[in-house]
Amino acid sequence: MKSLEELRAIREKMQGQVSMRAEDHTHTRVVVGMATCGIASGARPVLNTLSRLVQEKGLTDHVAVTQTGCIGLCQYEPIVEVMEPGKPKVTYIKMNPDKAAEIVERHLIGGHVVENYTLSSADIN
Amino acid sequence: MPEISLNILDVAENSTRAGASLITICISADCKADRLSVVIKDNGCGMTPEQVAHVTDPFFTTRTTRKVGLGVPFFKYAAESTGGSFSIESQPGKGTVVTAVFVLSHIDRMPLGDITSTIHTLILCHPDLDFLYTYQYDEKSFTLDTREFRTILGDIPLNTPEISSYIWDYLTENKLDTDGGANL
Structure with a gap:
C-alpha cells in the first residue's frame, strides 16, 4: 500500500519552492468537453x-488544462478548445489521444494551429 | 458508454455541478454475493421529489441548453440490464445519493474499466472539491480522502504536477494491492 508518508516527503521537498504560476491572463487555457x-x-x-x-x-x-460541460456540438466530440490570450479560440474536433499529443507538440509548444483537426476545416454540410 | 467507470465520471460530474463540496464514491465488489455496487454521494443542492421522479427519463433535464439528459438513464440501464438495481435518493439542500448495483457475472455487465483514470480526472479537474473514494474488493479495501491529503499539503494545490502523479501512483498501487490485479 502506498502511504501518506510519501506525500509528506513530497511536501517537504516542495517547501521553499517559490510558486512560478503565471497570471491568469497570460495563461493558455485548454478546455475539454466532459459531458455525457x-x-x-x-x-x-x-x-x-x-x-x-x-x-x-x-x-x-x-x-492550464481544464474541462467543461457540453459545448453543444455533440456530433463532433471529443472536442478540445485552445484559448490563447489575445488570439481567437481554436476548436479541435473528433479528438483522440494521438491527435491530442500532436496538438501539444505542434500548437502548445510549436505555436501553430493544427488546421486538419479544427472545426473550421470540417466539411459541414 | 463502454465502461462503468465512464458512467461514474459522468454522474459524479453532475454532483460537481450541483455545487457539492464533498463527493463520496464507493465501489465494492463482492465475488461471493456476485455483486458490484457503486455509490455516488454528494452534499450538493439536491433535487425535489418531482425532479427525482423524472431524472431517469432521458427527455428530462434541468438544463436549458437542450432537451435531453442521458447520463443517469445510461447508468440506470447499465445496472438494471444485469439484473441489478438502481436508485436515487435526494433532498433539496442536503444532497443526492446514486446507487447502482450490478450482477458481477452477468453477460451484459460492462467492465468496470479504468476507474483509476476516472477518479484521477475528477480530483485533478476539481482541485477545490473534496473526494472520498473507497475501493473494496471482497475483504480488502483502500480509501483516498483528499481532505487528508490537504491537511498534509497545506496550501499546495492538488493539481500541482508532483501531487498529481503521487495521486495517480496512490490510486494505481493501492488498487493493485486491493484486488490483486483482478480484471473487473
Missing part, C-alpha cells in the same frame, strides 16, 4: 493525455 456526449466518445483519455503531456513537457507555468 464527450465522455461517451472518448474525452477521458484525451484529457488524460493532455494533462500528462503538459506536465511532462513542463508547460504548466503557462498552460
